[in-house]
Every structure is written in C-alpha cells, then in structure tokens.
Amino acid sequence: MPDTSIRTARPDDEEPLARLDRxxxxYQHAVTPAPRPQEPFFREGAGPGAHLVAELGGRLVGYVRLGFPTSLASNSHVRQIRGLAVADEARGRGVGRALVRAAVDQARDGGFRRITLRVLGHNAAARALYESEGFVVEGVQPGEFRLEGAYVDDVLMGRSLL
Structure with a gap:
C-alpha cells in the first residue's frame, strides 16, 4: 500500500500506541482485560524495538509486537507475533497485511527459521489474513479461554521462513 509506511517504534510512540491499544x-482478539488509561504500552521485554508501527498519511495507525515463544535457547530460532492492532479508520486499507509482511521480513532477515502466532478461534478476519500470508494452523487448544461467558479456542499458527 503506497501511503502506508512501516518502521520500528520509537520511545515517543508510547502515548499514541497506548491510545490505539485502548x-x-x-475480546474478539484479546484474552487480557482492557488496558487501563495509566498503563504503559511498552514494558519489560516488549520495548520500542519489539514493535513495528504503521503510519498512514503520517499518522500512527497500527502495530505488530514481536517476541519469542519461550525463553529457552533451544527455541531461539523462532520469532512470534505477540500482538497486532490496526485503528478502526485504517481497516480494510492493507495496514494489517503490511504489518504481517514486515514482521515476516524482519524475522527472515534476522536469521530466524520460523514465525508463529496465536489467534482466537472466533477471530475469522485475523485468521484469514494470516492464512493468506502463508501461515497454517498447527494446533488448536479447544475452549482454552472463557471470554464474555463463552469458551473460545486458541489457534496456533506458524510458517517457515526458509
């Protein structure tokens, strides 16, 4: 998408990212309670360098958070998408796709062999996006979360970077 730019987050993105997250x-995509207004966006292990942000017309409209599935050295060849968000007004404009592609490219360029993620079973739009970008379902944990009174599957997805 020509007017979308992707870059690594900076410390001064803290407040715009916190506003976007709120x-x-x-519960369509989150298993944790809603972020509180005073909660920092960046945190230990997930600082600015762990985030790619999307700007549309110079305005921050999305992010993808990257991390590791575990802290084990034997698992250090795998990168994990640990969060993805796009502002409502930017949806349907390719921002989420651009962020996923940038995450995959960054992981590949960093020498990682795989990239994985977890997505809620009822989040059909996100699952379709990930599938269209080469991710496949590698496992399902049925009823793993209880959200708003309903049991929701945790879908494990991944793809090779080789």
Missing part, C-alpha cells in the same frame, strides 16, 4: 481493545 481504542481497539476487544
């Missing part, structure tokens, strides 16, 4: 929060 604005888009939903």
């Amino acid at each position: 604005a888009v929060w939903s």
Whole structure:
C-alpha cells in the first residue's frame, strides 16, 4: 500500500500506541482485560524495538509486537507475533497485511527459521489474513479461554521462513 509506511517504534510512540491499544481493545482478539488509561504500552521485554508501527498519511495507525515463544535457547530460532492492532479508520486499507509482511521480513532477515502466532478461534478476519500470508494452523487448544461467558479456542499458527 503506497501511503502506508512501516518502521520500528520509537520511545515517543508510547502515548499514541497506548491510545490505539485502548481504542481497539476487544475480546474478539484479546484474552487480557482492557488496558487501563495509566498503563504503559511498552514494558519489560516488549520495548520500542519489539514493535513495528504503521503510519498512514503520517499518522500512527497500527502495530505488530514481536517476541519469542519461550525463553529457552533451544527455541531461539523462532520469532512470534505477540500482538497486532490496526485503528478502526485504517481497516480494510492493507495496514494489517503490511504489518504481517514486515514482521515476516524482519524475522527472515534476522536469521530466524520460523514465525508463529496465536489467534482466537472466533477471530475469522485475523485468521484469514494470516492464512493468506502463508501461515497454517498447527494446533488448536479447544475452549482454552472463557471470554464474555463463552469458551473460545486458541489457534496456533506458524510458517517457515526458509
């Protein structure tokens, strides 16, 4: 998408990212309670360098958070998408796709062999996006979460970077 740019987050993105996170929060994609207004966006192990952000027309409209599935050295060849958010007004404009592609490219360029993620079973739009970008379902944990009174599957997805 020509007017979307992707870059690594900077410390001064803290407040815009926190606002975005609060604005888009939903049990459609989150298993944790809604972020509180005073909660910092960046935290230990997930600082600015762990985030790629999308700007559309110079305005921050999305992010992808990257990390590791575990702290084990034997698992250090795998990168994990640990969060993805797109502002409501930017949805349907290719921002999420650009962020996923940038995450995959960054992981590949970093020498990682695989990239994985977890997505809620009822989040059909996110699952379709990931599948269209080469991720496959590698496992399902049925009823893993209870959200708003309903049991929701945790879908494990991944793809090779080789």
